[in-house]
Amino acid sequence: MGMSDSKDWAGVRSGDWTIRRMAEKDLKSILKIEERSFVTPWSRQSFLTELRENEYARYYILVYEQAIIGYMGLWFILDEGHITNIAIAPDFRGQGWGQHLILEVMRHFCSQGMDRMTLEVRAGNQAALHVYKTLGFQEAGLRKAYYSDTQEDAVIMWAELDHQMIALRQDALHLRALR
Ligand SMILES: CC(C)(COP(=O)(O)OP(=O)(O)OC[C@H]1O[C@@H](n2cnc3c(N)ncnc32)[C@H](O)[C@@H]1OP(=O)(O)O)[C@@H](O)C(=O)NCCC(=O)NCCS
Numbered sequence: 374m375g376m377s378d379s380k381d382w383a384g385v386r387s388g389d390w391t392i393r394r395m396a397e398k399d400l401k402s403i404l405k406i407e408e409r410s411f412v413t414p415w416s417r418q419s420f421l422t423e424l425r426e427n428e429y430a431r432y433y434i435l436v437y438e439q440a441i442i443g444y445m446g447l448w449f450i451l452d453e454g455h456i457t458n459i460a461i462a463p464d465f466r467g468q469g470w471g472q473h474l475i476l477e478v479m480r481h482f483c484s485q486g487m488d489r490m491t492l493e494v495r496a497g498n499q500a501a502l503h504v505y506k507t508l509g510f511q512e513a514g515l516r517k518a519y520y521s522d523t524q525e526d527a528v529i530m531w532a533e534l535d536h537q538m539i540a541l542r543q544d545a546l547h548l549r550a551l552r
Contacts, residue, residue, distance in 0.1 A: 379485040380431055380449050385477055392477050395432035395444060397424060402441040410460040413522045435474045443474055454482055456492035469546050471504050476543050483534040493527040495520060505530050509538055
C-alpha cells in the first residue's frame, strides 16, 4: 500500500487528549494560535485551500480537555512527509505537547510505510530546532534568506522514521510528562 492510499488517518485519543483531523469549524481557534505563533501567520484562506483543495495535505489538531491547544500539517510526497505547519498555543508550550503531537503523527505514518519526514525552520527558532533535533531530525542544508519577511535563512531538516526510535522517544517523553 502506497502512502497515497493510507493518508486517511482519523487520529487517536487517550485519556485527556485527542489528536484528530482538522475541520473548517476548528479554524477560529487555530487562527488565534497561528497569529500568536508566527511573524507571518497563515490566513484563514490558506488553511481553507489546504483543507479543501490539496489532496496531498493532511492537518491534525491536538485537543486537551476540550480545547484546541495545537496543530500540525503535512504533505504526502511519495514515501515522505513534508511538515508544513506546526504550533502549540503559547500557554501550553514547554510541556512536551509539541513533541507528543509530532511523535504520534510520526508513529502512525511510519507504521503506514512513510520512510522520512522533512521540514524547514527559521535559523533563529531555537525552540523549534531543539524540538526537531530531539526527535531525530538532522540539518541537511540552508536556504539563504528564504523567509521574505525577515530575510532569515531556512534550515532544511530530515528525519528517517524508525518504529523503535519513535517508541523510545515516546517512552522518554512520557516519563517526563506531568500527565
Ligand atoms: C516549536 C513549538 C511547536 C514547540 O512546542 P512545545 O510544546 O513548546 O514543545 P515541547 O514542550 O515538546 O519541547 C520544547 C523544547 O524546546 C526547549 N526550548 C524552549 N524554548 C527554547 C529556546 N528558546 N531555546 C532552546 N530550547 C528551547 C524546551 O526546553 C524543550 O526541550 P526539552 O524537552 O529538552 O526540555 C512551539 O514552541 C511553537 O508553537 N512555537 C511557535 C510556532 C513555531 O515556531 N513553529 C515551528 C515552526 S518550524
